[in-house]
Amino acid sequence: MTMKKTLTIAGSDTSGGAGIQADLKTFQEHGTYGMTALTVIVTMDPENNWNHNVYSLPIDVLQAQLNTALSTGVDAIKTGMLSTEEVIQTAGEAITASGLDHVVIDPVMVCKGEDEVLNPGNVGAMVQYLLPKAEIVTPNLFEAGQLAGIKTPKTVADMKVAAEKIHAHGARNVVIKGGKQLEHDKAADLFYDGKSFILLEAEKTATYHNHGAGCTFAAAITANLANGLPVKEAVIEAKKFVSAAIANGWKLNEYVGPVMHGAKNRFEGTTEITLTEV
Numbered sequence: 001m002t003m004k005k006t007l008t009i010a011g012s013d014t015s016g017g018a019g020i021q022a023d024l025k026t027f028q029e030h031g032t033y034g035m036t037a038l039t040v041i042v043t044m045d046p047e048n049n050w051n052h053n054v055y056s057l058p059i060d061v062l063q064a065q066l067n068t069a070l071s072t073g074v075d076a077i078k079t080g081m082l083s084t085e086e087v088i089q090t091a092g093e094a095i096t097a098s099g100l101d102h103v104v105i106d107p108v109m110v111c112k113g114e115d116e117v118l119n120p121g122n123v124g125a126m127v128q129y130l131l132p133k134a135e136i137v138t139p140n141l142f143e144a145g146q147l148a149g150i151k152t153p154k155t156v157a158d159m160k161v162a163a164e165k166i167h168a169h170g171a172r173n174v175v176i177k178g179g180k181q182l183e184h185d186k187a188a189d190l191f192y193d194g195k196s197f198i199l200l201e202a203e204k205t206a207t208y209h210n211h212g213a214g215c216t217f218a219a220a221i222t223a224n225l226a227n228g229l230p231v232k233e234a235v236i237e238a239k240k241f242v243s244a245a246i247a248n249g250w251k252l253n254e255y256v257g258p259v260m261h262g263a264k265n266r267f268e269g270t271t272e273i274t275l276t277e278v
Helices: 019-029 059-070 085-098 122-129 141-148 156-168 213-226 231-247
Strands: 005-013 033-045 051-056 076-079 103-105 174-177 187-192 197-202 274-277
Touching (some): 005 019, 005 059, 005 213, 019 033, 019 213, 033 059, 033 085, 059 085, 076 085, 085 122, 122 141, 141 156, 141 174, 156 174, 156 187, 156 197, 197 231, 213 231
Parallel strands (some): 005 033, 005 076, 076 103
Antiparallel strands (some): 174 187, 187 197, 197 274
16 A cells, blocks of 8 residues: 655644644545654643744754655645744755655744734745745735735735735745635635636635634645645645535634544535636
């Protein structure tokens, strides 16, 4: 028996809903063998309103992890939280050396529930070292605005402007995650391949239990690419996967509710996704 191998270069979410924990759960649900190169450890303080603390690992430890994982012959790579410009450069150089085409850049810039960019210099470093390597980049609205150098998109028209600017940085495909802040009546994401815009829509789920949704979406795309799906189909199937995960999210404690990573494979019914060229 052989399995496709997927690597996530990302941070550890101690609460288990996002980061490498979400990635590994998602990789497993897609039948791929997940590996990790850990960049940071994120903890939450239960005595201070779940305040996040980020602990960076030494760069030589990251490099050693990358050497280990990439030596096995990885089929697809995903990035997540990369805390500094040096970490971003190290990841970018490792991706270049790997020669892989299936590279998913999830440009994580803040912890969920926080509103401060981890490091202002990270945006420029991502544009320089990561976007030119990306088969697809998966920013949320805030991240899309940062990468595009514009205000945070609020409408589908704004998303189209951002997607074009991000594509111009070298990413072959862009999918911007709409989220709750988008002025739209559906849960909408915008896919752009440099030629056409496709809006992926699903019914909104009335829930606050969506922790890890972004990581899960990008990890599902990564696994789908490793398993041989073309990019657009990989995104469509990932949208179905994460929509089911959000619809079945649950309360971990008074502060956070993670998505249910295994929902699509465990519960009956498939989320209906509508595709519209815009």
